[in-house]
Amino acid sequence: MTGTKTIATTSGDGQFNAYYAEPAGAPKAAIIVIQEIFGVNAGIRRKCDTLAAAGYLAVAPDLFHKIAPGIELDPDLPNEMQQALELMGRFNQDAGIRDIEATIRAIRDEHGADTRVGVVGYCLGGRLAFMTAARTDVDASVGYYGVGIDGLLVEKNAIARPVLLHIPEEDHFVDKAAQARMHDGLDDHPKVTLYDYPGEDHGFATEFGQRRSDASARLADERTMAFFAEHLG
Template sequence: MIELTASDGASFSAYRAEPADTPKGAVVVLQDVFGVTSEIRKVADAFAAKGYVAIAPSLFDRVKPGVDLDHDESGKAEGAAICAQIRKEQAISDIQATVDAVKDAGKVAVVGFCWGGDLAYTAANKVNGIACVIGYDGIETVADYREKRKVPTLLHFCEGDPELPTEAVTQFRAWRPDVSAFTYPQSVQGFGCGERGSNRQDTAAKALERTLFWISQYVEGQQPILLKNAGAYAQAKTEKKKKKKGDDDLGPPMD
């Protein structure tokens, strides 16, 4: 763990993983309500193994340092209570400091899960120095549809989340055609987390494939194309093959 300082003077820790060779860029991993758990650290390690500097800020440190909660209802409730004590602008300040800490590695992507997914979506328009954003299971994201995205944004949603009806995601897509949003059938919140009973390896693998391709396009590739009245439109293909029946691309048309 390393120590970072936000612009308001608040200090917080972050888990940093280094690639074996010269980095291709950097990935900031934003935690869910359970904290910087072993699962979040594994995600960072996996991005490092792909050639990126990966860093996961402990966004709970302003309230309670070193949070690492069990993936159960008790842990979820405790994490939600901590989230409620953190103002969004404070979290964004910490994310900005984290991006600044790794920008010497190259372009920076932000990937967030659940609570972190919502923060990643907000960071796209509030944090400087981001090349692209990926959000998983961001329940509040669909209500934040008014602003055009300033950087290419990819979102993953499960179809079995009772807190987020698929119809709401469909409506979000209509409001925000500059965002690529996918839903995954027979999956519930946390489908990408190996430490939760909701984990689905097939769905998680498909989402990860799209995430890695998105990052490779915008961290290693060209700058996004800015279209008039559409923000940073999602030009990258998120898969090389045509999509298979059974998962729904709710984003802009793709080849």
């Protein structure tokens, strides 16, 4: 079952919508799907639906609710890509983490305080997944082609629960030097696993469109599902 629910902000001064995809039976755990810069679009909803089919409660909060509520953009359309980049420039990432934390709380309020919650994010969401691992009590975190993680390595010591990062080696938003810094900073971290994808570019695991690289997308998704099975159940 799918639908939209409203979540209260942590400050209590507002609310935002989230797409919910619920499994047929009782969920074995919950996973928050963190959007790219294109909003909670059809691809993000498909990610949620796939997780629900695997037995998880999947929730995608509208993190752009303060600047462009409900927006859905297509990265294959140049004008919409430009609009997405402009939204990224206006987006408050710290506020986004607070909204993710509010989503974690809402899930546990509804399903029980002991509910295990993971996050999986893409692009901007990959970066936010890393930040969520460092700043909240989320149980497991996965980031696909997160941008600027090498600039967040000062937060790595706060990571106490498992993290998985997927890194396309030809990412035109994350150059080889930045990738090397990620490996140098995280390869020896006991809670962090990095996978590299030779020849792949940013967005290779998208559900729809020109960016998808099917074989690598399926491999990354298989690794993600095995990771969640191990750490969430």
